[in-house]
Amino acid sequence: MKVVIIGGGAAGLTTASTIRKYNKDIEIYVITKEKDIAYSPCAIPYVIEGKIKSFDDIIMHTPKYYKEKKNINILTETEAVDIDSKEQKVKCVKDGEEIILDYDYLVLATGSTPFIPPIDGVNLEGVFTVKNIEDGRKILEYMKKCKRVAVIGAGAIGLEMAYAFKKRGLDVLVVEMAPQILPRFLDPDMAEIVQKYLEDEGIKFILSKPLEKIIGKERVEGICVDKVVYDVDMVILSTGVRPNIELAKKAGVNIGKYAIKVNEKMQTSINNIYAVGDCVEVIDFITKEKTLSPFGSTAVRQGKVAGLNIVGREAKFTPVLNSAVSKIGKLEIAGTGLTAFSANLKRIPVVVGKIKALSRARYYPGGKDLYIKLIFGDNRKILGGQIVGYERVSERIDLISLAIRNGLTVEDLYLGEYCYCPATKMVNEPISLAAEDALTKF
Known part of the structure; x- marks a missing residue:
């Protein structure tokens, strides 16, 4: 065969x-x-x-x-x-x-x-997509002669690239046509935490406005957004x-x-x-x-x-929650299932639980902020989750994904059995605390 x-x-x-x-x-x-x-x-x-x-x-x-x-x-x-x-x-x-x-x-x-927006200037020298290793090699070489870069699209790859350029000493401008960054898996309130972190790192943002055109004769010299021209030497199209x-x-x-x-x-x-x-x-x-x-x-x-x-063995692919995680600088961002925003668009009634906690016991050195948002349906079952923090994020989003797939309720997550050690987590698991916040709203 x-x-x-x-x-x-x-x-x-x-x-x-x-x-x-x-x-x-x-x-x-x-x-x-x-x-x-x-x-x-x-x-x-x-x-x-x-x-x-x-x-x-x-x-x-x-x-x-x-x-x-x-x-x-x-x-x-x-x-x-x-x-x-x-x-x-x-x-x-x-x-x-x-x-x-x-x-x-x-x-x-x-x-x-990669989707290339139908605008003027996309074929100029200095315009790149980020799809394969050859793209990466070309970008790494080209950026040596650049001082300013525009990243078009504020999804995970776009923001990871923006942070990478900033760490390499370039001025970075991110343009996103949606009113928030990371619109695919974060609600606006959670996205604001990530945006502030990146702004504190020196990255600039233009939201709710599309890229109109890329300017230049042979190579990139600037971009035009909302009829305003911004001088840049390179453009990264991270537009899906x-x-x-x-x-x-x-x-x-x-x-x-x-x-x-x-x-x-x-x-x-x-x-x-x-x-x-x-x-x-x-x-x-x-x-x-x-x-x-x-x-x-x-x-x-x-x-x-x-x-x-x-090969003749039975296997089935099950429906997706589109769980995703990204690490940008020191910050970890993850989401799974529905956001409150997407649930609202689909007219699915939800109850939200949200908390700010620490990744370790309060008195143990090195604990870091952890933001958790849980989305529950009116049947009390978990429908989605978002986490922004500095450690232990991906493991928790996987737990939430399993909880959704197994139909766990707000009570299940609030009263669930969780391990504890001061060096690794709080005695009250943050997921339990977020579920408790939601439970008070039912």
Whole structure:
């Protein structure tokens, strides 16, 4: 049996490794346009900042490793250009030469492409996106001759890049068309905590206004926002991504509301074609609506499910909460499930619990501020959570995610059993305190 996987990111490589773990005989080919594989794009801002010394340090494995250790064939700098699903063949191009690969199973892990706003100046020298390691290398080289940078988009990657540039000595301006930063997983009151931290670090913000155009003759010289021109030498477009679905259309698989339509086994409408990662649409755990989940954690989970089903083991991909975490400077930010704002848009009545606590016992050295916000439905069940603090954030957001999936109530979280040690946490777990605050409002 032969499996061809188009895409060498987290979703594609996880699928390949999962297949190999449970079956030593299947022939596996992975096709990728990139030169480098097995790295996390999420690490790019930390290399730019200097926390990680080199882009080479974030490359975990090479094609040679996959061939020698796992017997997985990786075709780098190779583009899949067409799929004949009836003949079960993929047409690829490498160095101008055509390659035809037949398959028994095909996995589409084609990922996503940065969204480029349709404005003047996006093609000027000095305009970058942050999608792959090659983008990172170009940015790191170009910034050496820059003093001022504008980051367009205040999502997690945009803010991580903004902080990285500031630490490298550049003046940084962040432009966000929404009225707050991190609109995807924080409510405005929680986002204000993060914004103040970054402003104290010297980063400037323009909110509620879109980028109108990028100014320059051959290279970036400035940007225009609300008819005001700001002098900058470089622009980072962190304006979201769009799923790559063109190959899927050529294969004849069904496209859903946003991206490739798959079932819980990660199968497309054609039984021997699977799809994983940014190129597929998923179901929201709470609202049951179709959505996107462009996260590495989702890609890995989907790759495991697809791989297990291809080798004949039953596995199902469950709906998402889109749990997310970011570390910007010393600050950790995380969210899962619904925000109060998104619940209000969907006309879901909620009760909110919110507290400011410490990460350790008050008398133990090193304790840091911890802000927790919990969102409960009127049935008393937990629907979402947001945490901003300086330590122990990601573990708590994972706990909240599990609580949502298991239908825990405000009483469950308030009276739950939590461990305690002065050096690691308060005797009253902050999640319990936030739940208590909500409980008083029911």
